[in-house]
Amino acid sequence: MIENKTELWTVIILLGLGSFTLRFLFTGFVGDRQMPAWVLRHLRYTAVAVLPALVAPLVVWPAATGGQPDPVRMSAAVATLAVGYFSKNVLAAIATGAVVLFGGIYLMG
Amino acid sequence: MPASTANSTVSSAFWRGARHGSPFILVIVPFSVLFGVVATEAGLNVFETLAFSVVVIAGAAQFTAVQLLVDNAPTAIVLASALAVNLRMAMYSASLTPYLGSAPLWQRALCAYLTVDQSYAVSIARYELEPEMPVPQKVAYFVGTTLFIVPLWYAFTVVGALIGSAIPDSLALDFALPITFLAMVAPMLQTLAHVAAAVVAVVLSLVLAGLPYSLGVLVAGAFGMMAGAQVEVMMTRRAAP
Numbered sequence: 001m002i003e004n005k006t007e008l009w010t011v012i013i014l015l016g017l018g019s020f021t022l023r024f025l026f027t028g029f030v031g032d033r034q035m036p037a038w039v040l041r042h043l044r045y046t047a048v049a050v051l052p053a054l055v056a057p058l059v060v061w062p063a064a065t066g067g068q069p070d071p072v073r074m075s076a077a078v079a080t081l082a083v084g085y086f087s088k089n090v091l092a093a094i095a096t097g098a099v100v101l102f103g104g105i106y107l108m109g
Numbered sequence: 110m111p112a113s114t115a116n117s118t119v120s121s122a123f124w125r126g127a128r129h130g131s132p133f134i135l136v137i138v139p140f141s142v143l144f145g146v147v148a149t150e151a152g153l154n155v156f157e158t159l160a161f162s163v164v165v166i167a168g169a170a171q172f173t174a175v176q177l178l179v180d181n182a183p184t185a186i187v188l189a190s191a192l193a194v195n196l197r198m199a200m201y202s203a204s205l206t207p208y209l210g211s212a213p214l215w216q217r218a219l220c221a222y223l224t225v226d227q228s229y230a231v232s233i234a235r236y237e238l239e240p241e242m243p244v245p246q247k248v249a250y251f252v253g254t255t256l257f258i259v260p261l262w263y264a265f266t267v268v269g270a271l272i273g274s275a276i277p278d279s280l281a282l283d284f285a286l287p288i289t290f291l292a293m294v295a296p297m298l299q300t301l302a303h304v305a306a307a308v309v310a311v312v313l314s315l316v317l318a319g320l321p322y323s324l325g326v327l328v329a330g331a332f333g334m335m336a337g338a339q340v341e342v343m344m345t346r347r348a349a350p
Contacts, residue, residue, distance in 0.1 A: 001152035002178045008157060011174050011187050016164035018192045024221035026202040027209050041338040043200035045306035047169075048297050049333025050194050052307045053314035053326045054173060055290045060315060062284065073284055080288050084295025093292035094139065101284055 072104030122246035126253025129235065133227040137258045138265050140168050143285050145269020147172060151179045155270045162266040166225065166259070169290065170195040193327055201229040208236045208247055216248045225262075226293075228254040301344060306337030 002008055059077040061067040079100040084093030141162065148158040153175070165171050174191040182190070201224050209220055231254045236247060298304050310333025317325030 002175070003152060005157075007184050007187075008153070008178060010184055011178065011191075012157070012161050012164050014188055015170065015174055015191050016166075018188065019165055019167050019170060019195050019198060020221060022192065022195055022199040023202050023224040024218060025199045026206045027217045027221060028202075028214070030203070030206055030210070038338070040200065040203060041341055042334045043196060043203070044341070045303065045334040045337030046193070046196040046200065046330070048294055048303045049306040049310040049337060050196070050326065050330035051169060051290050051294045053310040053329035053333060054176075054190075054194070055287045055294075056311040056314045057318045057325075058284075058287045059291075061318070064284065073287075076284065077287055077291055080291040081295045084292045085298055088296040090292045090296060091139070093295055094288055097288035097292065101288065 072101060072108055075104055076101035118243075119245050119249045122242070123249040123253040123256075126232070126235075126250035127256040128253075129231050130227060130254030131257050133231075133258050134261060137227070137261050140289060141262045141265035142269035142272070143289055144168060144171055144175075145266045145271070146273035147269075147285060148175050148266075149270045149273030151175045153270070155267060158270040159263065159267050162263055166222065166262065167195050167198065168225075168262075169293065172290070190326055193330055197226075198224055201233075204233060205229070205251075208233075208240075209244070209251070212244050212248050220248060220251050223252060223255045223259060225255070225258070227258055300341070302337045302340040305340040306333040309333045309336035 055077075059074060060069055062070050062073045064070075065073070076097045080093045080097030083096040084090065087093065144162065145158055148161060148171075149155075153161070161171050161175075165174075170191040173194045174187050177187040177190055202221065205220070205224070209217060212220070228251060232247075232251045235250060236242065242250070294307065298307060310329045313329035313332050314325055317328055319325070320328070
């Protein structure tokens with residue numbers, strides 16, 4: 001639970017300012033000048049690197065099972081990934097993950 | 110061109126953007142409800158949850174920040190990690206610069222605030238198809254793509270926050286966040302370089318999971334990005350004659 005409201009509002013405001021700065025960085029400040037190719041090349045992989053890094057420990061050691069690896073949650077994660085990868089459909093992937101998760105929890109008791 | 114004609118083409122670009130952005134309503138609504146639910150479960154009230162969505166307006170970064178706040182990570186780590194997740198916005202900004210860079214400052218600022226995965230994806234695809242579109246129409250189109258998704262992002266965050274407190278723990282909502290992230294990332298894995306970036310990041314993140322303050326996420330993410338860039342260079346060399 002988040003109980004420190006000062007920290008919460010600090011995060012909301014600074015994260016808002018920081019996110020706006022990131023979005024404004026190039027359209028706002030660079031104009032027509034070209035970025036170095038190596039910078040763009042690295043930035044292209046930010047989302048596909050940082051998001052899986054964030055999720056991986058939550059999938060392998062879920063908080064809900066006290067950090068014990070859980071076959072149901074693992075299967076739901078794999079199913080979500082597979083459907084998202086092959087269908088390119090975010091909604092279908094979420095729906096599949098939810099069905100596997102709830103189906104698995106129901107079947108495993 | 111008479112002013113009325115110019116206005117009507119700008120207006121039609123806006124509505125065309127709105128039409129092209131509308132399918133993403135299906136993505137935005139469940140995702141924003143989910144944020145409302147997750148934020149409420151984390152102890153935020155409805156106003157705090159809505160403020161998060163209006164001020165930050167970035168789903169993945171919001172989830173990251175809430176998750177790390179729940180984990181009691183220091184403020185600097187929360188900000189650094191959530192901004193790292195949002196670094197792609199800088200990439201979007203860079204990629205939009207050739208198309209929007211000459212628009213008036215206030216319009217560029219408005220587009221910057223409205224830059225999300227969906228508005229970027231729809232608009233950049235259109236700009237590449239129609240590079241000759243005048244800049245005022247490009248701006249109108251961009252803003253148009255957010256006509257439905259941004260207000261619905263706010264509104265359904267509130268809906269999620271209102272229903273969230275009534276949802277029992279037995280619904281396993283703890284796992285909504287991993288599923289949503291995986292569903293968002295999987296379609297982005299379009300090349301071997303993307304897959305390499307993700308695999309390196311996942312492996313390092315698990316290896317470094319013992320690091321305090323989720324520092325492992327940042328280190329793993331940085332190495333994942335380097336892996337992706339490196340594989341891209343290798344693939345390009347291989348493809349070269």
